[in-house]
Amino acid sequence: MKLLTIELKKVLTYKTFWIIIGLYFLFLGLGIVMAEFIVNAMVDDVNKRLPIPLPHAVLFNFPDIWQNLTFFASIRFVLIFPAILIIILITNEFTNKTVRQNIVNGMSRSEFIFSKLQLVFMFAVVITFILTLVMFILGLIHSDSQSLSMIFNRFSFVFGFFIQMITYLCYAFFVAFLLRNTGLAIALFTLYTIIIEPVIYFFLRAPFMWENKVYTYLPVNAVIRIVEYPAIPALKKLMNFQLQDEVTLLSCAIPVIYSMVMIGIVYWTFNKRDL
Amino acid sequence: METILSIHQLSKRYGRIQAVNQLSLEVGKGQVFGILGPNGSGKTTTLGMVLDLVQPDIGSFEWFGETPTKESRKRIGAVIETPNFFPYLSARKNLEVVAKIKDYDYSDIDRSLQLTGLYDRRNDKFKTYSFGMKQRLAVASAMLNQPEVMILDEPTNGLDPQGIAQVRELIKKIAREGITIILASHLLDEVQKICNHVAVLNKGNILFSGEVHEVLAVSDSFELKANDPAALKAAITEHPAFRSVTESDGILLAVFAELVTPGEINDYMQQKKITLFHLAERKRTLEQHFLELLKDDPS
Structure with a gap:
């Protein structure tokens, strides 16, 4: 608790923190509001050319809402906001040299690492909690049937989202500790997530490689695939989606293993390095 | 301690x-x-x-x-x-x-x-x-x-x-x-x-x-040598400003509690009927030594 209190002291009065968190929830909110319009505009567009029109998508009813909103909340461009924030908060300690002062004042190096992991954990918990609350309220408003079994059917997507959040933030934690420089870390992390990995993915997925599915082991891709598709039947037909009923533990295992290896590397190098 | x-x-x-x-x-x-x-x-x-x-x-x-x-x-x-x-x-x-x-x-x-x-x-x-x-x-x-x-x-x-x-x-x-x-x-x-x-x-x-x-305030320390080291040592010990004396290779290093000039030491030793054949102020060497260190240093 002591370490978390220290972290909160450092974070809560930091203006940049509130700006990025604000932008994140703004984007997320806009995405949620517009998702249904965008999807249905696509359906309408396709329906003009189809003899039997596809039904309109309903995003916000139980239990589909869990899958739909966690899907939209975990696309790369949205997921990257809290990750960048973690990078800023960690690299700040190096650029302000406050990490040195923390150690001198009697924090052990492991405690320093642990305090940042607590921050990662807290971010994941709070964001998942807020999103869950929003989904719950939206679901109640949009669903006719409100039996408990109906509501909490497919709740595993919330758990999946939590794993997505915490593992992706662990990647950010790793990059921040390794590079220590705010600009460089953000640039590389963003570039990797948005461009480098999708390009690698594209080549690995080329037809001749189709069978071995190596691409599913790319770190960011593994995170994204935990909630792989939204529960929208129309889109399923349009884009050749497969059905995803639940979040599988197997899909969670890959990013969790990546994260644990990264934490291990940070622990090992940070304890040996000169500050 | x-x-x-x-x-x-x-x-x-x-x-x-x-x-x-x-x-x-x-x-x-x-x-x-x-x-x-x-x-x-x-x-x-x-x-x-x-x-x-x-x-x-x-x-x-x-x-x-x-x-x-x-x-x-x-x-x-x-x-x-x-x-x-x-x-x-x-x-x-x-x-x-x-x-x-x-x-x-x-x-x-x-x-x-x-x-x-x-x-x-x-x-x-x-x-x-x-x-x-x-x-x-x-x-x-x-x-x-x-x-x-x-x-x-x-x-x-x-x-x-x-x-x-x-x-x-x-x-x-x-x-x-x-x-x-x-x-x-x-x-x-x-x-x-x-x-x-x-x-x-x-x-x-x-x-x-x-x-x-x-080590540093050595403006009051001297290297001394005479043909009778024991008498020299005794004389130094009797000096009113005496603080400490150490011996190495027949040369005595005397430290005084207050500023003493080489001339005063010489006069004092003559009064004690001791002829010095080595008298050197340590101040210069030490301070010069330190200044040489700092000379290499651009700041």
Whole structure:
């Protein structure tokens, strides 16, 4: 608790923190509001050319809402906001040299690492909690049937989202500790997530490689695939989606293993390095 | 005497440069211990090692007679090179972080802010502070809850004359409270004014160490030689300003408590019917030695 209190002291009065968190929830909110319009505009567009029109998508009813909103909340461009924030908060300690002062004042190096992991954990918990609350309220408003079994059917997507959040933030934690420089870390992390990995993915997925599915082991891709598709039947037909009923533990295992290896590397190098 | 810090054969190499070379020293309780040397002589690296910022290649050190842990660092107040704080936090909040890490409550924060003259600006962000104020906040954070020992690395570096005077006054005030102080500096004058013990460092080696008045304030020490060493020694001991005498290779090194000129020594020895065939003031050689060290140093 002591370490978390220290972290909160450092974070809560930091203006940049509130700006990025604000932008994140703004984007997320806009995405949620517009998702249904965008999807249905696509359906309408396709329906003009189809003899039997596809039904309109309903995003916000139980239990589909869990899958739909966690899907939209975990696309790369949205997921990257809290990750960048973690990078800023960690690299700040190096650029302000406050990490040195923390150690001198009697924090052990492991405690320093642990305090940042607590921050990662807290971010994941709070964001998942807020999103869950929003989904719950939206679901109640949009669903006719409100039996408990109906509501909490497919709740595993919330758990999946939590794993997505915490593992992706662990990647950010790793990059921040390794590079220590705010600009460089953000640039590389963003570039990797948005461009480098999708390009690698594209080549690995080329037809001749189709069978071995190596691409599913790319770190960011593994995170994204935990909630792989939204529960929208129309889109399923349009884009050749497969059905995803639940979040599988197997899909969670890959990013969790990546994260644990990264934490291990940070622990090992940070304890040996000169500050 | 109780030992606060003892360092044994500590070494650190950065690539081709031996930053610290088999350095050993002891700091006793209540001492104001100066580590004097030009920039790049290994002062900060040495302090970095004893504060767990830098991993030593070989060697060891003990704080308070124990193997060092994070708990021993909580008993130390340290200012390393530049004041390191969160720019967007106020002075008070920054000190709250420090207090929290050290497991203190916040009750001593106001006192240390008052002592360093920052109390009126306590709620202003760190980044709005002048350099002198930042440096004083660093001292304030180091002196939170009366640490047993304070480490100050170049505490007056970059300050204007007024700031230098303020910080030095503050250090003296802390020393009078009986807190052990370890002060690293490249300024001979600063160490002379503040410290009572000193180790002079160059290129990672200790050149000499001891009490300041013996090592640095040597304007009152002389090398003497006469054909009857025993009579010479007796005569020196009888001198009214006598402090100490040591012998090496037939040459006596006499230290006097107050300023004595070579002429006065000569007259005194003639009165005692001793003919000196060697008389040399040690002042020049030592100070020149130190100045030569500093000459290599661009700052």
